[in-house]
Amino acid sequence: MTTNRLANPIKKFALYLILLMICMIIFIPLLITLFASFKTSMQIGSEFALKLPESFNFNNYKVVLEKGKFLQGLGNSLFLIAVSVIINSLLGTMTAYAINRFDFRLKKIILGLFLAGMIMPGMITEISRFTIIKNLGLYNSIWAPIVIYAATNLVQLYIYTQFINGIPKELDESAMLDGSSYFKVFTKMIFPLLLPATATLAIIKAVDVMNDMYIPYLYMPSSTLRTLTTTLMYFSSSKFGSWDYLSAAIILVMLPTLVIYLIFSKYIFKGIVAGAVKG
Amino acid sequence: MKTISMQKNILLFGFLLIPVLLLLMFVLYPLIELVRISFTDWNGMAAQQVYIGFDNYIKMFTDSSDVWLSLRNNGIYFIFHLIMIPLELAIAVLLDSKIRASKFFKSIIFMPYIINGVAISYIFAFFYSPINGGLNGILEALGLESLIQNWLTNDSIVNISLVFVSIWRFSGFHVILFLAGLQSIPQDQFESAKIDGANSIQNFWYIIVPGIKKVLEVILFLNIVGALQVFDIPYIMTQGGPGHASSTFTLYTLETAFKFNSFGMASAMGITMLILIIILNGVQNRLFNLKGVGEE
Numbered sequence: 084m085t086t087n088r089l090a091n092p093i094k095k096f097a098l099y100l101i102l103l104m105i106c107m108i109i110f111i112p113l114l115i116t117l118f119a120s121f122k123t124s125m126q127i128g129s130e131f132a133l134k135l136p137e138s139f140n141f142n143n144y145k146v147v148l149e150k151g152k153f154l155q156g157l158g159n160s161l162f163l164i165a166v167s168v169i170i171n172s173l174l175g176t177m178t179a180y181a182i183n184r185f186d187f188r189l190k191k192i193i194l195g196l197f198l199a200g201m202i203m204p205g206m207i208t209e210i211s212r213f214t215i216i217k218n219l220g221l222y223n224s225i226w227a228p229i230v231i232y233a234a235t236n237l238v239q240l241y242i243y244t245q246f247i248n249g250i251p252k253e254l255d256e257s258a259m260l261d262g263s264s265y266f267k268v269f270t271k272m273i274f275p276l277l278l279p280a281t282a283t284l285a286i287i288k289a290v291d292v293m294n295d296m297y298i299p300y301l302y303m304p305s306s307t308l309r310t311l312t313t314t315l316m317y318f319s320s321s322k323f324g325s326w327d328y329l330s331a332a333i334i335l336v337m338l339p340t341l342v343i344y345l346i347f348s349k350y351i352f353k354g355i356v357a358g359a360v361k362g
Numbered sequence: 363m364k365t366i367s368m369q370k371n372i373l374l375f376g377f378l379l380i381p382v383l384l385l386l387m388f389v390l391y392p393l394i395e396l397v398r399i400s401f402t403d404w405n406g407m408a409a410q411q412v413y414i415g416f417d418n419y420i421k422m423f424t425d426s427s428d429v430w431l432s433l434r435n436n437g438i439y440f441i442f443h444l445i446m447i448p449l450e451l452a453i454a455v456l457l458d459s460k461i462r463a464s465k466f467f468k469s470i471i472f473m474p475y476i477i478n479g480v481a482i483s484y485i486f487a488f489f490y491s492p493i494n495g496g497l498n499g500i501l502e503a504l505g506l507e508s509l510i511q512n513w514l515t516n517d518s519i520v521n522i523s524l525v526f527v528s529i530w531r532f533s534g535f536h537v538i539l540f541l542a543g544l545q546s547i548p549q550d551q552f553e554s555a556k557i558d559g560a561n562s563i564q565n566f567w568y569i570i571v572p573g574i575k576k577v578l579e580v581i582l583f584l585n586i587v588g589a590l591q592v593f594d595i596p597y598i599m600t601q602g603g604p605g606h607a608s609s610t611f612t613l614y615t616l617e618t619a620f621k622f623n624s625f626g627m628a629s630a631m632g633i634t635m636l637i638l639i640i641i642l643n644g645v646q647n648r649l650f651n652l653k654g655v656g657e658e
Contacts, residue, residue: 109473128493269377312481
Protein backbone atom coordinates (compact mmCIF):
# COMPACT_ATOMS: atom_id res chain seq x y z
CA MET A 84 0.00 0.00 0.00
CA THR A 85 1.32 3.40 -0.93
CA THR A 86 0.98 5.71 2.01
CA ASN A 87 0.00 9.14 0.84
CA ARG A 88 0.05 11.62 3.63
CA LEU A 89 -3.51 12.67 4.08
CA ALA A 90 -3.12 14.65 7.23
CA ASN A 91 -4.44 17.72 5.52
CA PRO A 92 -8.25 17.68 5.91
CA ILE A 93 -8.77 19.85 2.82
CA LYS A 94 -6.82 17.36 0.74
CA LYS A 95 -8.85 14.56 2.19
CA PHE A 96 -12.09 16.36 1.43
CA ALA A 97 -11.02 16.96 -2.18
CA LEU A 98 -10.14 13.32 -2.54
CA TYR A 99 -13.55 12.10 -1.41
CA LEU A 100 -15.21 14.73 -3.55
CA ILE A 101 -13.43 13.41 -6.64
CA LEU A 102 -14.37 9.82 -5.85
CA LEU A 103 -17.98 10.79 -5.19
CA MET A 104 -18.16 12.63 -8.49
CA ILE A 105 -16.88 9.54 -10.31
CA CYS A 106 -19.52 7.46 -8.58
CA MET A 107 -22.16 9.95 -9.65
CA ILE A 108 -21.04 9.76 -13.27
CA ILE A 109 -21.29 5.98 -13.05
CA PHE A 110 -24.65 5.92 -11.30
CA ILE A 111 -26.64 8.68 -13.01
CA PRO A 112 -27.34 6.85 -16.30
CA LEU A 113 -28.10 3.66 -14.37
CA LEU A 114 -30.45 5.42 -11.95
CA ILE A 115 -32.30 7.19 -14.75
CA THR A 116 -33.02 3.81 -16.33
CA LEU A 117 -33.94 2.24 -12.99
CA PHE A 118 -36.36 5.08 -12.17
CA ALA A 119 -37.87 4.98 -15.66
CA SER A 120 -38.56 1.27 -15.27
CA PHE A 121 -41.10 2.16 -12.53
CA LYS A 122 -42.68 5.05 -14.40
CA THR A 123 -45.40 5.17 -16.99
CA SER A 124 -44.66 6.41 -20.47
CA MET A 125 -46.51 9.64 -19.59
CA GLN A 126 -44.38 10.21 -16.50
CA ILE A 127 -41.17 9.59 -18.43
CA GLY A 128 -42.29 12.19 -20.94
CA SER A 129 -43.14 14.86 -18.41
CA GLU A 130 -40.95 14.32 -15.33
CA PHE A 131 -37.33 15.16 -14.63
CA ALA A 132 -35.33 12.01 -15.38
CA LEU A 133 -33.74 11.86 -11.91
CA LYS A 134 -37.02 12.33 -10.06
CA LEU A 135 -37.77 9.30 -7.93
CA PRO A 136 -40.72 7.25 -9.16
CA GLU A 137 -43.89 7.89 -7.16
CA SER A 138 -44.25 4.23 -6.31
CA PHE A 139 -42.62 0.95 -7.11
CA ASN A 140 -45.01 0.09 -9.87
CA PHE A 141 -43.92 -3.25 -11.33
CA ASN A 142 -46.35 -3.05 -14.22
CA ASN A 143 -43.56 -2.50 -16.79
CA TYR A 144 -41.73 -5.56 -15.53
CA LYS A 145 -44.93 -7.60 -15.75
CA VAL A 146 -45.47 -6.61 -19.37
CA VAL A 147 -41.82 -7.31 -20.21
CA LEU A 148 -41.91 -10.75 -18.65
CA GLU A 149 -45.20 -11.61 -20.35
CA LYS A 150 -44.40 -10.30 -23.81
CA GLY A 151 -40.62 -10.35 -23.98
CA LYS A 152 -39.80 -14.03 -23.44
CA PHE A 153 -37.03 -12.98 -21.10
CA LEU A 154 -37.35 -16.12 -19.02
CA GLN A 155 -36.75 -18.20 -22.12
CA GLY A 156 -33.73 -16.00 -22.82
CA LEU A 157 -32.46 -16.49 -19.30
CA GLY A 158 -32.92 -20.25 -19.67
CA ASN A 159 -30.95 -20.32 -22.91
CA SER A 160 -28.20 -18.15 -21.43
CA LEU A 161 -27.93 -20.35 -18.35
CA PHE A 162 -27.80 -23.49 -20.50
CA LEU A 163 -25.06 -21.94 -22.65
CA ILE A 164 -23.13 -20.93 -19.55
CA ALA A 165 -23.46 -24.31 -17.84
CA VAL A 166 -22.38 -26.38 -20.83
CA SER A 167 -19.63 -23.99 -21.95
CA VAL A 168 -18.18 -23.61 -18.47
CA ILE A 169 -18.11 -27.37 -17.83
CA ILE A 170 -16.50 -28.23 -21.17
CA ASN A 171 -14.18 -25.25 -20.97
CA SER A 172 -12.98 -26.17 -17.47
CA LEU A 173 -12.35 -29.79 -18.42
CA LEU A 174 -10.51 -28.92 -21.62
CA GLY A 175 -8.55 -26.14 -19.90
CA THR A 176 -7.30 -28.27 -17.02
CA MET A 177 -6.54 -31.21 -19.31
CA THR A 178 -4.58 -29.06 -21.75
CA ALA A 179 -2.69 -27.32 -18.96
CA TYR A 180 -1.75 -30.66 -17.38
CA ALA A 181 -0.59 -32.17 -20.67
CA ILE A 182 1.43 -29.12 -21.67
CA ASN A 183 3.05 -28.44 -18.32
CA ARG A 184 3.85 -31.92 -17.09
CA PHE A 185 5.05 -33.57 -20.31
CA ASP A 186 7.53 -32.95 -23.06
CA PHE A 187 6.48 -33.91 -26.53
CA ARG A 188 7.21 -33.01 -30.10
CA LEU A 189 4.18 -30.91 -31.04
CA LYS A 190 4.17 -28.81 -27.87
CA LYS A 191 5.56 -25.63 -29.49
CA ILE A 192 3.12 -25.90 -32.38
CA ILE A 193 0.16 -26.31 -30.06
CA LEU A 194 1.23 -23.28 -28.03
CA GLY A 195 1.58 -21.39 -31.31
CA LEU A 196 -2.02 -22.26 -32.14
CA PHE A 197 -3.16 -20.81 -28.82
CA LEU A 198 -1.19 -17.64 -29.56
CA ALA A 199 -2.82 -17.36 -32.99
CA GLY A 200 -6.18 -17.64 -31.26
CA MET A 201 -5.29 -14.72 -29.07
CA ILE A 202 -4.24 -12.24 -31.76
CA MET A 203 -7.16 -13.03 -34.06
CA PRO A 204 -9.48 -10.02 -33.92
CA GLY A 205 -12.60 -11.41 -32.29
CA MET A 206 -15.59 -10.48 -34.37
CA ILE A 207 -13.79 -10.33 -37.69
CA THR A 208 -13.14 -14.07 -37.41
CA GLU A 209 -16.86 -14.70 -37.71
CA ILE A 210 -16.72 -13.81 -41.43
CA SER A 211 -14.93 -17.06 -42.23
CA ARG A 212 -16.08 -19.01 -39.16
CA PHE A 213 -19.66 -18.49 -40.30
CA THR A 214 -19.21 -20.83 -43.27
CA ILE A 215 -17.56 -23.48 -41.12
CA ILE A 216 -20.38 -23.42 -38.59
CA LYS A 217 -22.86 -23.69 -41.44
CA ASN A 218 -21.06 -26.58 -43.08
CA LEU A 219 -20.90 -28.42 -39.79
CA GLY A 220 -24.67 -28.15 -39.58
CA LEU A 221 -24.46 -26.14 -36.37
CA TYR A 222 -26.09 -22.99 -37.72
CA ASN A 223 -29.18 -22.03 -35.77
CA SER A 224 -28.43 -24.54 -33.04
CA ILE A 225 -27.39 -23.86 -29.46
CA TRP A 226 -24.20 -25.86 -30.09
CA ALA A 227 -22.78 -23.22 -32.42
CA PRO A 228 -21.87 -20.80 -29.61
CA ILE A 229 -20.84 -23.69 -27.39
CA VAL A 230 -18.09 -24.93 -29.71
CA ILE A 231 -16.75 -21.37 -29.80
CA TYR A 232 -17.03 -20.66 -26.07
CA ALA A 233 -15.74 -24.07 -24.99
CA ALA A 234 -12.28 -23.66 -26.50
CA THR A 235 -9.53 -22.81 -24.03
CA ASN A 236 -7.66 -19.58 -24.60
CA LEU A 237 -4.11 -18.57 -23.87
CA VAL A 238 -5.00 -16.48 -20.84
CA GLN A 239 -6.75 -19.40 -19.17
CA LEU A 240 -3.85 -21.65 -20.01
CA TYR A 241 -1.49 -19.15 -18.47
CA ILE A 242 -3.43 -18.96 -15.22
CA TYR A 243 -3.64 -22.74 -14.97
CA THR A 244 0.10 -22.98 -15.67
CA GLN A 245 0.83 -20.72 -12.70
CA PHE A 246 -1.18 -23.07 -10.49
CA ILE A 247 0.27 -26.29 -11.86
CA ASN A 248 3.81 -24.99 -11.42
CA GLY A 249 2.93 -24.49 -7.79
CA ILE A 250 2.19 -28.21 -7.36
CA PRO A 251 5.46 -30.06 -6.68
CA LYS A 252 6.28 -32.65 -9.31
CA GLU A 253 7.34 -35.03 -6.55
CA LEU A 254 3.67 -35.41 -5.66
CA ASP A 255 2.96 -36.77 -9.14
CA GLU A 256 5.94 -39.07 -8.93
CA SER A 257 5.11 -40.52 -5.54
CA ALA A 258 1.55 -41.14 -6.68
CA MET A 259 2.93 -42.92 -9.73
CA LEU A 260 5.16 -45.06 -7.52
CA ASP A 261 2.09 -46.05 -5.55
CA GLY A 262 0.69 -47.44 -8.79
CA SER A 263 -1.49 -44.58 -10.03
CA SER A 264 -1.72 -43.95 -13.75
CA TYR A 265 -1.19 -40.51 -15.27
CA PHE A 266 -4.92 -40.30 -15.70
CA LYS A 267 -5.47 -41.02 -12.00
CA VAL A 268 -2.85 -38.40 -11.08
CA PHE A 269 -4.88 -35.90 -13.06
CA THR A 270 -8.32 -36.83 -11.75
CA LYS A 271 -7.38 -37.49 -8.13
CA MET A 272 -4.75 -34.82 -7.63
CA ILE A 273 -4.20 -32.17 -10.30
CA PHE A 274 -7.83 -31.43 -11.12
CA PRO A 275 -8.88 -30.98 -7.47
CA LEU A 276 -5.85 -28.82 -6.73
CA LEU A 277 -6.70 -26.60 -9.72
CA LEU A 278 -10.24 -25.96 -8.49
CA PRO A 279 -9.56 -22.44 -7.13
CA ALA A 280 -8.24 -21.37 -10.54
CA THR A 281 -11.12 -23.16 -12.24
CA ALA A 282 -13.61 -21.31 -10.06
CA THR A 283 -12.17 -17.92 -10.98
CA LEU A 284 -12.02 -18.74 -14.68
CA ALA A 285 -15.52 -20.22 -14.64
CA ILE A 286 -17.01 -17.07 -13.14
CA ILE A 287 -15.29 -14.90 -15.73
CA LYS A 288 -16.42 -17.21 -18.52
CA ALA A 289 -19.97 -17.09 -17.18
CA VAL A 290 -19.96 -13.28 -17.26
CA ASP A 291 -18.48 -13.28 -20.77
CA VAL A 292 -21.05 -15.73 -22.12
CA MET A 293 -23.90 -13.93 -20.37
CA ASN A 294 -22.86 -10.60 -21.88
CA ASP A 295 -21.85 -11.79 -25.34
CA MET A 296 -23.98 -10.39 -28.09
CA TYR A 297 -22.63 -11.04 -31.55
CA ILE A 298 -22.07 -14.80 -31.53
CA PRO A 299 -25.60 -15.73 -30.42
CA TYR A 300 -27.02 -12.97 -32.63
CA LEU A 301 -25.21 -14.30 -35.69
CA TYR A 302 -25.51 -18.04 -35.18
CA MET A 303 -28.87 -18.42 -33.45
CA PRO A 304 -31.44 -16.23 -35.21
CA SER A 305 -34.28 -18.57 -34.26
CA SER A 306 -36.68 -16.95 -31.81
CA THR A 307 -36.62 -19.91 -29.43
CA LEU A 308 -32.82 -19.81 -29.15
CA ARG A 309 -32.42 -16.20 -28.07
CA THR A 310 -30.19 -15.49 -25.10
CA LEU A 311 -30.93 -12.86 -22.50
CA THR A 312 -28.86 -10.34 -24.45
CA THR A 313 -30.31 -11.01 -27.89
CA THR A 314 -33.81 -11.10 -26.41
CA LEU A 315 -33.19 -7.50 -25.31
CA MET A 316 -32.10 -6.58 -28.84
CA TYR A 317 -35.25 -8.01 -30.41
CA PHE A 318 -37.43 -6.58 -27.68
CA SER A 319 -36.16 -3.06 -28.33
CA SER A 320 -37.27 -3.23 -31.95
CA SER A 321 -40.65 -4.76 -31.12
CA LYS A 322 -43.80 -2.72 -30.56
CA PHE A 323 -43.03 -2.80 -26.82
CA GLY A 324 -39.72 -1.03 -27.37
CA SER A 325 -40.84 2.25 -25.76
CA TRP A 326 -38.66 3.52 -22.92
CA ASP A 327 -40.98 2.49 -20.10
CA TYR A 328 -40.91 -1.19 -21.04
CA LEU A 329 -37.40 -1.11 -22.44
CA SER A 330 -36.02 0.34 -19.18
CA ALA A 331 -37.52 -2.55 -17.25
CA ALA A 332 -36.09 -5.00 -19.79
CA ILE A 333 -32.62 -3.41 -19.49
CA ILE A 334 -32.70 -3.73 -15.71
CA LEU A 335 -33.75 -7.39 -15.98
CA VAL A 336 -30.91 -8.15 -18.39
CA MET A 337 -28.34 -6.40 -16.19
CA LEU A 338 -29.38 -8.20 -13.02
CA PRO A 339 -27.80 -11.66 -13.48
CA THR A 340 -24.28 -10.35 -14.11
CA LEU A 341 -24.60 -7.77 -11.35
CA VAL A 342 -25.62 -10.50 -8.92
CA ILE A 343 -22.68 -12.65 -10.02
CA TYR A 344 -20.46 -9.59 -9.56
CA LEU A 345 -21.71 -8.78 -6.07
CA ILE A 346 -21.26 -12.36 -4.86
CA PHE A 347 -17.98 -13.19 -6.57
CA SER A 348 -16.30 -9.80 -6.98
CA LYS A 349 -13.14 -11.05 -5.26
CA TYR A 350 -12.67 -13.84 -7.81
CA ILE A 351 -13.56 -11.58 -10.70
CA PHE A 352 -10.97 -8.96 -9.70
CA LYS A 353 -8.30 -11.60 -9.24
CA GLY A 354 -9.01 -13.41 -12.49
CA ILE A 355 -9.41 -10.40 -14.71
CA VAL A 356 -6.34 -8.64 -13.38
CA ALA A 357 -4.21 -11.80 -13.64
CA GLY A 358 -5.56 -12.52 -17.10
CA ALA A 359 -4.88 -9.06 -18.45
CA VAL A 360 -1.51 -8.45 -16.86
CA LYS A 361 -0.05 -11.87 -17.42
CA GLY A 362 -1.80 -12.70 -20.69
CA MET B 363 9.05 -48.41 -18.71
CA LYS B 364 7.45 -49.17 -22.02
CA THR B 365 3.98 -49.16 -20.54
CA ILE B 366 4.66 -45.79 -18.92
CA SER B 367 5.67 -44.17 -22.19
CA MET B 368 2.67 -45.71 -23.92
CA GLN B 369 0.48 -44.49 -21.11
CA LYS B 370 1.95 -41.03 -21.62
CA ASN B 371 1.19 -41.06 -25.33
CA ILE B 372 -2.35 -42.22 -24.78
CA LEU B 373 -2.89 -39.51 -22.19
CA LEU B 374 -1.44 -36.77 -24.38
CA PHE B 375 -3.53 -37.91 -27.32
CA GLY B 376 -6.70 -38.17 -25.27
CA PHE B 377 -6.22 -34.88 -23.45
CA LEU B 378 -5.11 -32.78 -26.39
CA LEU B 379 -7.20 -34.16 -29.24
CA ILE B 380 -10.33 -32.10 -28.63
CA PRO B 381 -8.60 -28.82 -27.70
CA VAL B 382 -6.37 -29.05 -30.77
CA LEU B 383 -9.27 -29.96 -33.03
CA LEU B 384 -11.23 -26.97 -31.75
CA LEU B 385 -8.26 -24.68 -32.35
CA LEU B 386 -7.71 -26.02 -35.84
CA MET B 387 -11.35 -25.80 -36.82
CA PHE B 388 -12.32 -22.51 -35.21
CA VAL B 389 -9.07 -20.54 -35.14
CA LEU B 390 -6.46 -21.67 -37.62
CA TYR B 391 -8.75 -22.72 -40.44
CA PRO B 392 -10.85 -19.52 -40.26
CA LEU B 393 -7.64 -17.47 -40.34
CA ILE B 394 -6.42 -19.25 -43.47
CA GLU B 395 -9.87 -19.01 -45.01
CA LEU B 396 -10.00 -15.31 -44.26
CA VAL B 397 -6.79 -14.79 -46.21
CA ARG B 398 -8.00 -16.97 -49.08
CA ILE B 399 -11.47 -15.44 -49.33
CA SER B 400 -9.93 -11.95 -49.33
CA PHE B 401 -8.59 -12.75 -52.83
CA THR B 402 -11.98 -13.82 -54.17
CA ASP B 403 -15.23 -12.09 -55.08
CA TRP B 404 -17.28 -14.53 -53.00
CA ASN B 405 -20.73 -13.37 -51.91
CA GLY B 406 -21.08 -15.83 -49.05
CA MET B 407 -23.49 -18.17 -50.80
CA ALA B 408 -22.53 -18.91 -54.39
CA ALA B 409 -20.78 -22.23 -54.94
CA GLN B 410 -18.36 -20.45 -57.21
CA GLN B 411 -15.54 -18.28 -55.94
CA VAL B 412 -13.55 -16.39 -58.54
CA TYR B 413 -10.01 -15.39 -57.60
CA ILE B 414 -9.50 -11.72 -58.35
CA GLY B 415 -6.03 -11.15 -56.92
CA PHE B 416 -5.62 -7.96 -54.92
CA ASP B 417 -8.74 -6.31 -56.34
CA ASN B 418 -10.50 -6.23 -52.97
CA TYR B 419 -7.52 -4.59 -51.31
CA ILE B 420 -7.08 -2.10 -54.14
CA LYS B 421 -10.76 -1.25 -54.10
CA MET B 422 -10.67 -0.82 -50.37
CA PHE B 423 -7.80 1.65 -50.53
CA THR B 424 -8.98 3.61 -53.55
CA ASP B 425 -12.70 3.39 -53.85
CA SER B 426 -14.25 3.24 -50.44
CA SER B 427 -14.32 6.48 -48.51
CA ASP B 428 -16.58 4.94 -45.87
CA VAL B 429 -13.83 2.57 -44.81
CA TRP B 430 -11.57 5.52 -44.09
CA LEU B 431 -14.32 7.42 -42.35
CA SER B 432 -14.88 4.35 -40.18
CA LEU B 433 -11.20 3.96 -39.46
CA ARG B 434 -10.97 7.64 -38.53
CA ASN B 435 -13.74 7.02 -36.00
CA ASN B 436 -11.70 4.21 -34.49
CA GLY B 437 -8.93 6.79 -34.20
CA ILE B 438 -11.24 9.02 -32.15
CA TYR B 439 -11.86 6.20 -29.67
CA PHE B 440 -8.14 5.52 -29.51
CA ILE B 441 -7.15 9.12 -28.82
CA PHE B 442 -9.76 9.79 -26.17
CA HIS B 443 -8.97 6.57 -24.34
CA LEU B 444 -5.30 7.52 -24.55
CA ILE B 445 -6.04 10.91 -22.99
CA MET B 446 -7.90 9.13 -20.19
CA ILE B 447 -4.91 6.98 -19.22
CA PRO B 448 -3.13 9.56 -17.00
CA LEU B 449 -6.45 10.31 -15.34
CA GLU B 450 -7.05 6.61 -14.73
CA LEU B 451 -3.61 6.31 -13.19
CA ALA B 452 -4.32 9.30 -10.96
CA ILE B 453 -7.55 7.70 -9.75
CA ALA B 454 -5.70 4.46 -9.07
CA VAL B 455 -3.14 6.37 -6.99
CA LEU B 456 -6.00 7.97 -5.04
CA LEU B 457 -7.61 4.59 -4.42
CA ASP B 458 -4.29 3.18 -3.33
CA SER B 459 -3.83 5.78 -0.62
CA LYS B 460 -5.14 5.03 2.82
CA ILE B 461 -8.74 6.09 2.56
CA ARG B 462 -11.84 4.74 4.11
CA ALA B 463 -14.15 2.66 1.94
CA SER B 464 -11.56 2.20 -0.79
CA LYS B 465 -12.93 -1.30 -1.39
CA PHE B 466 -16.37 0.16 -1.89
CA PHE B 467 -15.13 2.73 -4.40
CA LYS B 468 -13.10 0.06 -6.15
CA SER B 469 -16.17 -2.15 -6.65
CA ILE B 470 -18.22 0.75 -7.99
CA ILE B 471 -15.54 1.97 -10.38
CA PHE B 472 -15.09 -1.52 -11.81
CA MET B 473 -18.81 -2.24 -12.09
CA PRO B 474 -19.46 -0.78 -15.58
CA TYR B 475 -16.98 -3.27 -17.04
CA ILE B 476 -19.12 -6.17 -15.81
CA ILE B 477 -22.47 -4.86 -17.01
CA ASN B 478 -23.91 -6.23 -20.23
CA GLY B 479 -22.66 -4.13 -23.15
CA VAL B 480 -25.98 -4.22 -24.97
CA ALA B 481 -27.77 -3.04 -21.83
CA ILE B 482 -25.24 -0.21 -21.45
CA SER B 483 -25.79 0.82 -25.05
CA TYR B 484 -29.55 1.08 -24.54
CA ILE B 485 -29.10 2.89 -21.22
CA PHE B 486 -27.09 5.56 -23.00
CA ALA B 487 -29.38 5.64 -26.01
CA PHE B 488 -32.05 6.59 -23.46
CA PHE B 489 -29.70 9.00 -21.69
CA TYR B 490 -28.93 10.84 -24.95
CA SER B 491 -32.45 10.65 -26.32
CA PRO B 492 -33.63 14.02 -27.67
CA ILE B 493 -37.15 13.47 -26.35
CA ASN B 494 -37.23 13.14 -22.54
CA GLY B 495 -33.62 11.96 -22.46
CA GLY B 496 -31.72 12.23 -19.19
CA LEU B 497 -28.79 14.32 -20.37
CA ASN B 498 -30.83 17.12 -21.92
CA GLY B 499 -33.08 17.07 -18.85
CA ILE B 500 -30.10 17.53 -16.55
CA LEU B 501 -28.70 20.34 -18.70
CA GLU B 502 -32.08 22.06 -18.54
CA ALA B 503 -32.23 21.66 -14.76
CA LEU B 504 -28.77 23.20 -14.48
CA GLY B 505 -29.80 26.14 -16.64
CA LEU B 506 -27.52 25.07 -19.47
CA GLU B 507 -30.19 24.89 -22.16
CA SER B 508 -27.75 26.26 -24.71
CA LEU B 509 -25.79 23.00 -24.54
CA ILE B 510 -28.77 20.83 -25.42
CA GLN B 511 -27.98 18.75 -28.50
CA ASN B 512 -29.17 15.92 -30.64
CA TRP B 513 -26.40 13.82 -29.18
CA LEU B 514 -26.77 10.85 -31.50
CA THR B 515 -28.03 12.37 -34.73
CA ASN B 516 -25.73 15.35 -35.12
CA ASP B 517 -22.83 13.93 -37.11
CA SER B 518 -20.28 16.32 -35.68
CA ILE B 519 -20.80 15.15 -32.09
CA VAL B 520 -22.17 11.62 -32.40
CA ASN B 521 -18.71 10.09 -32.09
CA ILE B 522 -17.90 12.06 -28.97
CA SER B 523 -21.18 10.89 -27.43
CA LEU B 524 -20.31 7.27 -28.22
CA VAL B 525 -16.71 7.62 -27.05
CA PHE B 526 -18.01 8.82 -23.70
CA VAL B 527 -19.98 5.58 -23.37
CA SER B 528 -16.86 3.60 -24.16
CA ILE B 529 -14.89 5.55 -21.54
CA TRP B 530 -17.68 5.08 -19.01
CA ARG B 531 -17.53 1.36 -19.65
CA PHE B 532 -13.81 0.64 -19.78
CA SER B 533 -12.00 3.26 -17.68
CA GLY B 534 -12.78 1.50 -14.42
CA PHE B 535 -11.16 -1.64 -15.75
CA HIS B 536 -7.98 0.32 -16.47
CA VAL B 537 -8.07 1.86 -13.00
CA ILE B 538 -8.24 -1.60 -11.44
CA LEU B 539 -5.31 -2.78 -13.57
CA PHE B 540 -3.25 0.25 -12.53
CA LEU B 541 -4.20 -0.41 -8.92
CA ALA B 542 -2.94 -3.98 -9.21
CA GLY B 543 0.30 -2.63 -10.65
CA LEU B 544 0.67 -0.11 -7.84
CA GLN B 545 0.07 -2.74 -5.20
CA SER B 546 2.79 -4.92 -6.67
CA ILE B 547 5.41 -2.23 -5.93
CA PRO B 548 7.36 -3.27 -2.82
CA GLN B 549 6.58 -0.96 0.07
CA ASP B 550 10.23 -0.65 1.14
CA GLN B 551 10.99 1.31 -2.04
CA PHE B 552 8.82 4.13 -0.74
CA GLU B 553 10.35 3.87 2.69
CA SER B 554 13.91 4.16 1.46
CA ALA B 555 12.87 6.99 -0.84
CA LYS B 556 11.43 8.76 2.19
CA ILE B 557 14.71 8.35 4.05
CA ASP B 558 16.51 9.80 1.05
CA GLY B 559 14.14 12.75 1.20
CA ALA B 560 12.32 12.16 -2.09
CA ASN B 561 9.23 14.26 -2.72
CA SER B 562 6.01 12.90 -4.18
CA ILE B 563 6.87 13.97 -7.74
CA GLN B 564 10.15 12.07 -7.53
CA ASN B 565 8.29 9.13 -6.03
CA PHE B 566 5.98 9.20 -8.99
CA TRP B 567 8.66 9.25 -11.70
CA TYR B 568 11.23 6.99 -10.10
CA ILE B 569 9.11 4.42 -8.25
CA ILE B 570 5.51 4.44 -9.48
CA VAL B 571 6.10 4.82 -13.23
CA PRO B 572 8.73 2.05 -13.48
CA GLY B 573 6.62 -0.11 -11.15
CA ILE B 574 3.57 0.04 -13.37
CA LYS B 575 5.43 -0.15 -16.69
CA LYS B 576 4.14 -3.63 -17.41
CA VAL B 577 0.53 -2.69 -16.66
CA LEU B 578 0.86 0.46 -18.74
CA GLU B 579 2.05 -1.59 -21.70
CA VAL B 580 -0.92 -3.94 -21.27
CA ILE B 581 -3.37 -1.05 -21.14
CA LEU B 582 -1.86 0.58 -24.23
CA PHE B 583 -2.11 -2.73 -26.07
CA LEU B 584 -5.72 -3.22 -24.95
CA ASN B 585 -6.42 0.32 -26.10
CA ILE B 586 -5.15 -0.37 -29.62
CA VAL B 587 -7.01 -3.65 -29.95
CA GLY B 588 -10.11 -2.28 -28.25
CA ALA B 589 -10.24 0.94 -30.29
CA LEU B 590 -9.81 -0.96 -33.56
CA GLN B 591 -12.56 -3.39 -32.62
CA VAL B 592 -15.21 -1.04 -31.25
CA PHE B 593 -18.44 -2.59 -32.29
CA ASP B 594 -21.37 -3.07 -29.98
CA ILE B 595 -21.76 0.50 -28.71
CA PRO B 596 -22.18 2.11 -32.17
CA TYR B 597 -23.97 -0.98 -33.53
CA ILE B 598 -26.71 -0.82 -30.91
CA MET B 599 -26.89 2.94 -30.41
CA THR B 600 -26.66 4.35 -33.94
CA GLN B 601 -26.10 1.46 -36.38
CA GLY B 602 -23.17 3.55 -37.51
CA GLY B 603 -25.40 6.46 -38.43
CA PRO B 604 -26.34 9.07 -39.30
CA GLY B 605 -25.14 7.80 -42.67
CA HIS B 606 -21.80 6.31 -41.81
CA ALA B 607 -20.84 9.14 -39.46
CA SER B 608 -20.36 6.89 -36.44
CA SER B 609 -19.43 3.68 -38.22
CA THR B 610 -16.31 1.85 -37.09
CA PHE B 611 -13.98 -0.46 -38.94
CA THR B 612 -15.40 -3.64 -37.41
CA LEU B 613 -18.95 -2.45 -37.82
CA TYR B 614 -18.36 -1.57 -41.45
CA THR B 615 -16.57 -4.87 -42.10
CA LEU B 616 -19.33 -6.98 -40.61
CA GLU B 617 -21.92 -4.93 -42.47
CA THR B 618 -20.04 -5.56 -45.71
CA ALA B 619 -20.09 -9.29 -45.00
CA PHE B 620 -23.47 -10.01 -43.52
CA LYS B 621 -25.59 -7.18 -44.87
CA PHE B 622 -24.14 -6.64 -48.33
CA ASN B 623 -22.86 -10.21 -48.77
CA SER B 624 -19.43 -9.10 -49.97
CA PHE B 625 -17.49 -11.72 -48.08
CA GLY B 626 -14.40 -11.26 -50.24
CA MET B 627 -14.24 -7.53 -49.54
CA ALA B 628 -14.99 -8.02 -45.85
CA SER B 629 -12.22 -10.60 -45.54
CA ALA B 630 -9.76 -8.16 -47.09
CA MET B 631 -10.80 -5.62 -44.46
CA GLY B 632 -10.42 -8.22 -41.73
CA ILE B 633 -6.89 -9.06 -42.82
CA THR B 634 -6.10 -5.34 -43.02
CA MET B 635 -7.24 -4.97 -39.42
CA LEU B 636 -5.10 -7.88 -38.30
CA ILE B 637 -2.08 -6.29 -39.96
CA LEU B 638 -2.93 -2.90 -38.44
CA ILE B 639 -3.06 -4.40 -34.95
CA ILE B 640 0.30 -6.06 -35.42
CA ILE B 641 1.94 -2.91 -36.85
CA LEU B 642 0.50 -0.47 -34.31
CA ASN B 643 1.46 -2.73 -31.45
CA GLY B 644 4.99 -3.00 -32.83
CA VAL B 645 5.28 0.77 -33.19
CA GLN B 646 3.98 1.33 -29.70
CA ASN B 647 6.40 -1.14 -28.16
CA ARG B 648 9.21 0.61 -30.01
CA LEU B 649 8.20 4.05 -28.75
CA PHE B 650 7.82 2.66 -25.31
CA ASN B 651 11.28 1.20 -25.20
CA LEU B 652 12.85 4.28 -26.76
CA LYS B 653 11.50 6.42 -23.99
CA GLY B 654 13.11 3.94 -21.63
CA VAL B 655 10.65 4.41 -18.82
CA GLY B 656 12.58 2.67 -16.09
CA GLU B 657 14.66 -0.45 -16.41
CA GLU B 658 13.66 -3.84 -15.14
